[in-house]
Amino acid sequence: MSVIGAAHFPEHRGAPSLELIGFSKRFGALAALDNVSVRVAAGAFHALLGENGAGKSTLVKCAMGYYAADEGQILLNGREVEIAHPRQAHALGLGMVYQHFTLVPNMTVLENFVLSRGKLPAVIDWASERRLLGDYFSTTPFSVPLDTPVADLAAGQKQKAEILRQLYLKRNLLILDEPTSVLTPDEADEVLSTLKKLTRDGELTIVTITHKFREVNAFCDTVTVLRRGQLVDTRPTSELDNDMMAEMMVGRRENRVIVEREARPPGKPVLRLEGLSVADHVGQLAVEDLVLEVRAGEIVGVAGVSGNGQRELVETLAGQRHALAGRMLVHGEPYTATRSEMVRHKIACLPEEPLRNACVADMTVAENMALRSFDQPPASPDGVRLRRLPMRDRARRLIEAYRVKTPGPDAPIRALSGGNVQRAVLARELSSEGDLLIVANPCFGLDFAAAAEIRTRIVQARNRGAAILLVSEDLDEILQLSDRIVVMFDGTFALQTDAAQADVGAIGRAMAGH
Missing domain, CATH: 3.40.50.300 (P-loop containing nucleotide triphosphate hydrolases)
Incomplete structure (x- = not known):
């Protein structure tokens, strides 16, 4: 042939x-x-x-x-x-x-479309191109504004x-x-x-x-x-x-564990946001006057389309961004997301893109798993000297418990697949059995089995009494895991509802700003 x-x-x-x-x-x-x-x-x-x-x-x-x-x-x-x-x-x-x-x-949309063509004249007649593309859009099932920068869509x-x-x-x-x-x-x-x-x-x-x-x-x-x-x-x-x-x-897995959410009333407030406002990377207001409470033993799901302030909210809670106004409280105490506060209040965080936001890529799996505890016994007997053998032993236990696919604890974490980086960070954050867990898009891009396992771990934390703030762009995940749901649009909470009475149509409309 x-x-x-x-x-x-x-x-x-x-x-x-x-x-x-x-x-x-x-x-x-x-x-x-x-x-x-x-x-x-x-x-x-x-x-x-x-x-x-x-x-x-x-x-x-x-x-x-x-x-x-x-x-x-x-x-x-x-x-x-x-x-x-x-x-x-x-x-x-x-x-x-x-x-x-x-x-x-x-x-703009027009510039993106025209410049993506393989062959272009030396001088582009933009008026003609706008007219031709407008005519083309009139034949398509949906269209987008031609002269709007893509960033504004x-x-x-x-x-x-x-x-x-x-x-x-x-x-x-x-x-x-x-x-x-x-x-x-x-x-x-x-x-x-x-x-x-x-x-x-x-x-x-x-x-x-x-x-x-x-x-x-x-x-x-x-x-x-x-x-x-x-x-x-x-x-x-x-x-x-x-x-x-x-x-x-995934093959037949008879021993697959599915953890049901225990029926339990929520406990005392663990996290409170009072009038929280946050700016984005160019100084524009991304989060405006948020008021929220997350109690022990409940999952509060934050639904919304990407770009409505969720990233800035999580970064502020994780200590990667400063608030402009308002305040955060954990266990009733003012919280500014310092490392000492996170240790004292037993706060764990699984941010979006964990390899970039929660790991040091060139460090080993064992070292990354010790980032929360490297200066505490047994990894460090006095907060100064570092003992690598206990770090490796702990990493091996977590690798086995969370089924992290890695050549070993000494492999650089950047060599792991995205799903296994997620597992490794989740193992580190959940192994301390914290009181507050902040999770952002934990299953984004993961397969069925990996997503099911991570969601099971989150529910287990909720069942033992942790307060969990789950920020996710996957509405099915929000509906499956949450006790309460808030919808974030344009930096504010557009809707709040109990998950048991949630109206999917109303949530979808709130996500779109209607």
Whole structure:
């Protein structure tokens, strides 16, 4: 079979089929992919599932030309093609929408779209480009304001812009990486419903990497599951239920622990916020006059779309940002988030992006697990001398208890996967059995099994009497874990409700500012 390059492939029209045959990829001793074959039918809405490290991202990056596979063939519409660089994938009509936004924040939507084209004139006629793009948007199922800087768009608009840019560039096979992680439920359904219609009309083929079974059941035709770099199966969604998909992803685990939330009245207030106001990194007010109380033995969930002040709130509670006004109290005492206060009040924190915000990347797993206690016995008998053997012994116990996948306690923590960094930090923070736990997006981007285990640990802490502030952009997680729910929009609390009486529609509207 002759291999066709992008320059000689017929112009792509309509939804293509894609077949990846015998893909293998190694990174040193690690077999990220082992003879994986997947066929995506033309016009399919195809889900790609698997645990973190199962090979999903490696597979699609090989298909897009970001990685060079050790072995494997790519068939597009039944004809073998060579894709050695993302530009070749783009020329063949393949595009990718990433988990994190890729548009340039300080440029307008118009500038982002026009400058992303492969060929541009020496002098750009912006008036003409604005008119042409406006005409194009009149034919699309949703649009975004052309002259608005991307930084000023709401999260839902940014995601729509990312998708529209791929369509504008005539990509008719889209790979979506967790496309709804920053959207409200209504926005997620709007975007996925629109894409579903395009697949049904034969205009688009979609491969989506997701961990949300609800979206798989509602929108996907076919499911492919990878586990430890190998293909488990590809089956129609209609033949699967959630338990079957979970078992395909993680294997049969009869001893999987599920901890139920104990029915208990909340105890005394542990954390109080009184008129808390915080500025963002450019001095703009990000959190305004927040009033909140978190009691012992309860989980207060803070729901909201990214960018509404949640990050600044957590950073202030963790001591990474100063408040402009108001005050924080823990156990009735003023709290300024110093290390000594956190130790005295037994405060633990799992921030967003823990490798960046809660670890020293080049230090070992054992050293990072000791960051809270390195100057206390047994790691330090006098607060000055450091004993590494007790640090390693403690790290080994935590690695085993929290199932952290690492070569050992002396491995640099930056070498661990994102999910295992989460586990390592959670092990450090929960091992002291603190009175207050502040958690931000604890399962963001994690697979089904890792997310279930981390949520179980959080519920266990709540059941033993800890007060927990859970900040999450995953509404399903908020609804599953919380005793009370507050919705954060534009730096304020737009809604407060008991979880048992929560109205999902009202929460979604509050998240969108309605």
